[in-house]
Amino acid sequence: MTLVLLGLFVIFFLSSIIYNRWFHPLSKYPGPFLWTVFRWPFAWSLQSGNLVHDTKRFHDRYGKIVRLAPNEVSFIDPQAWSDIYGHHKKDHKEFIKNPIWAQPAPNGVLSLINAKEKDHPRMRKPFVPAFSVKALKDQEHIIQQYIDLLMKQLTRHANSDLPIVDMKDYYSWTTFDIIGDLGFGESFDCLRKETYHDWVSFLFGHLKDGALQASINFYPWIASILFALMPKSAYRAAKAHFELSSQKVRRRMRAETDRKDILSYVLSLKEEKRLTIPELEATSSIIILAGSESTSTMLTATTNFLLRNPEKLEKLVQEVRSTFHSELQITLASTDCLEYLRAVFQEVFRLAPPVPTQIPRIVPPEGGSVCGHNLPGNTFVGVPQFAAYRYPGHFIFPDRFIPERWLSKESEMFYPSHSDPVFHSATFQNDCHAVVQPFSVGPRNCIGVNLAFAEMRLVMARLLYNFDLNIPRKRDAQGNTLVDHEEYSVFESQKTYALWEREPLRVELSLVQ
Numbered sequence: 277m278t279l280v281l282l283g284l285f286v287i288f289f290l291s292s293i294i295y296n297r298w299f300h301p302l303s304k305y306p307g308p309f310l311w312t313v314f315r316w317p318f319a320w321s322l323q324s325g326n327l328v329h330d331t332k333r334f335h336d337r338y339g340k341i342v343r344l345a346p347n348e349v350s351f352i353d354p355q356a357w358s359d360i361y362g363h364h365k366k367d368h369k370e371f372i373k374n375p376i377w378a379q380p381a382p383n384g385v386l387s388l389i390n391a392k393e394k395d396h397p398r399m400r401k402p403f404v405p406a407f408s409v410k411a412l413k414d415q416e417h418i419i420q421q422y423i424d425l426l427m428k429q430l431t432r433h434a435n436s437d438l439p440i441v442d443m444k445d446y447y448s449w450t451t452f453d454i455i456g457d458l459g460f461g462e463s464f465d466c467l468r469k470e471t472y473h474d475w476v477s478f479l480f481g482h483l484k485d486g487a488l489q490a491s492i493n494f495y496p497w498i499a500s501i502l503f504a505l506m507p508k509s510a511y512r513a514a515k516a517h518f519e520l521s522s523q524k525v526r527r528r529m530r531a532e533t534d535r536k537d538i539l540s541y542v543l544s545l546k547e548e549k550r551l552t553i554p555e556l557e558a559t560s561s562i563i564i565l566a567g568s569e570s571t572s573t574m575l576t577a578t579t580n581f582l583l584r585n586p587e588k589l590e591k592l593v594q595e596v597r598s599t600f601h602s603e604l605q606i607t608l609a610s611t612d613c614l615e616y617l618r619a620v621f622q623e624v625f626r627l628a629p630p631v632p633t634q635i636p637r638i639v640p641p642e643g644g645s646v647c648g649h650n651l652p653g654n655t656f657v658g659v660p661q662f663a664a665y666r667y668p669g670h671f672i673f674p675d676r677f678i679p680e681r682w683l684s685k686e687s688e689m690f691y692p693s694h695s696d697p698v699f700h701s702a703t704f705q706n707d708c709h710a711v712v713q714p715f716s717v718g719p720r721n722c723i724g725v726n727l728a729f730a731e732m733r734l735v736m737a738r739l740l741y742n743f744d745l746n747i748p749r750k751r752d753a754q755g756n757t758l759v760d761h762e763e764y765s766v767f768e769s770q771k772t773y774a775l776w777e778r779e780p781l782r783v784e785l786s787l788v789q
C-alpha cells in the first residue's frame with residue numbers, strides 16, 4: 277500500500293513538472309526552471325526578503341516578461357501599467373486584487389486598499405476631497421508644526437557632543453506624527469518623546485508576518501496547519517494594533533470639533549454615503565501605515581543616496597540655500613520651484629521605489645491581455661518596480677544616481693558631476709520615464725500623492741537649509757578624520773517585505789552658521 281501511494285505521488289510530482297514546464301498555457305514565457313514548475317521558490321524568496329532582488333536578476337536575464345511561478349507572469353514594459361492597473365474599458369475588464377495578499381482586517385472586513393472591485397469606488401470616493409491640493413493647503417500649518425519640532429530636536433543633537441543621529445527614526449517619527457494628527461486629530465507623540473509608539477514598532481514586525489502569511493496562503497490545503505504553527509504573538513499583536521486604530525476612530529467620531537482632518541471629510545457625509553464603521557476602522561489603520569511608512573522610506577532613501585553622492589548633495593544644498601534667505605520662506609508653494617529637488621526625488625523613486633515589489637493583481641476569470649499577450653483567467657500578474665526601473669533597456673547607466681536625467685536639457689543644472697560618466701544633451705534621450713510609476717496608476721492608485729510630496733519637499737528643503745549632513749566620520753590611529761564612503765550602508769541592498777526593511781541611517785549633523 278505504501279509503495280502504491282509513493283508511486284502515485286512520484287507520478288503526480290513528475291507529471292506536474294512536465295505539465296507546468298511544457299504544456300501549461302504559460303509555458304511559452306521564460307523563467308528559471310524551478311520557479312516555473314513549483315510555487316515554493318517564489319514563496320521562499322518572498323518570506324526571506326529577497327524577492328525584489330531575485331525578480332530583478334531574472335528580468336535582467338530573461339527580458340521584459342518573466343514567469344515567476346507556474347501561474348504568475350511578471351511584466352516590466354511601461355504598457356503593462358495601464359493594462360494591469362488601469363481603468364475598466366469596453367474590451368478590458370479591471371484586473372482583480374489578489375486575495376493571497378488582500379486579506380481582511382482582524383474585524384473580518386476588507387479595508388479600502390484591499391476592497392473588492394464592486395465596493396472600492398464607494399469606499400474611496402469619500403476620501404478623495406481629504407487628499408486634494410485644496411485640503412492640503414488648509415493642513416500645511418499642521419505639517420509645518422511637526423517639521424518645526426523635527427528641526428528643534430535635530431538642532432539639539434547638532435549642538436551636543438555626539439551630533440550623530442539615526443535619520444530613519446526621525447523621518448518615521450515625523451511622518452507618523454503627521455498622519456496621526458491629519459488623520460485623527462491625535463499625534464503619536466513620537467517626535468516629542470523621541471521614541472516609537474507601540475503601534476509603530478508593531479508595524480515593522482507586522483510587515484514581515486504579512487510576507488510569511490502570503491507565502492503560506494499559496495498553499496490553501498496546508499494553510500491551517502502552517503498558520504497554527506505561527507507564533508501566537510503575531511496574532512495578538514495584530515489584534516492589539518487594530519484595537520488601537522479603532523479606538524482612535526471612535527474617539528475622533530465622538531469629538532466635537534470643526535477641525536479639517538481626513539476623517540472630517542468622511543464624517544461630514546450623510547450616513548448612507550459613508551463607509552460603515554467597521555470599514556472605517558479597517559481603513560484607518562491602512563491610512564496610518566500607507567501615509568507614514570512609504571514617505572519616511574523615501575526620505576531615508578533620498579538621504580542615503582545624497583550622502584553616497586556628495587557632489588549631488590552639494591548641488592541640491594546650493595539650490596535650496598540660494599533660493600531661500602529665511603527658513604520662513606520655505607512653504608509648500610515656494611518649494612514647488614525647486615527643480616533639482618524634484619529631479620532628486622524622481623531618481624530616488626527610480627532607484628529605490630518605496631513599494632519595490634510587484635503590486636499583485638489577477639487576470640479576470642474570462643481572461644485578459646497584457647502588452648498584447650492574451651493570458652488565461654486567474655493568472656497572477658504585476659509590474660515589479662525595482663526590476664522595471666533598473667532594467668538596462670529602460671535607462672542608460674541604470675544603477676547610477678544621476679538626477680540630471682530628469683531635468684530639461686536647457687536647465688542650468690544639466691551638467692555632469694566629476695563622478696558621473698560623461699553625458700551630454702542626447703545621453704538620456706532614450707530613458708523610459710513612462711515606466712516609473714511609484715504611486716501606481718488607475719482607479720486604485722495612491723490617494724496620498726499630494727501629501728507625500730508635500731512632506732518630502734518641506735522636510736528635505738528645511739533640513740538642507742538648516743544643516744550640513746555628513747557620513748559619520750571615523751578617526752585613524754593618528755587622530756585624522758576619515759570619511760569612508762565605501763563602508764556606508766547601501767539602501768537598495770536591504771531586504772524587502774512588501775516594503776523595505778530599513779536599517780539605521782546614521783548621519784552626522786552640523787548647524788549651518
Ligand code: HEM
Binds near residue numbers: 400570571631635724
Ligand atoms: C512616497 C510615498 C508613497 C508611495 C510611493 C505610495 C505608493 C502607493 C501605491 C503604489 C499604492 C497602490 C497600492 C495597491 O494598488 O495595492 C498606494 C495606495 C494607497 N496609498 Fe500610497 N504611497 C505613498 C504615500 C501615501 C500617503 C502619504 C498616503 C496618505 C494617507 C497614502 C495612502 C494610500 C492609500 C489610502 C492607498 C490605497 C488607495 C486605494 O486603494 O484606493 N500613500 N500608495
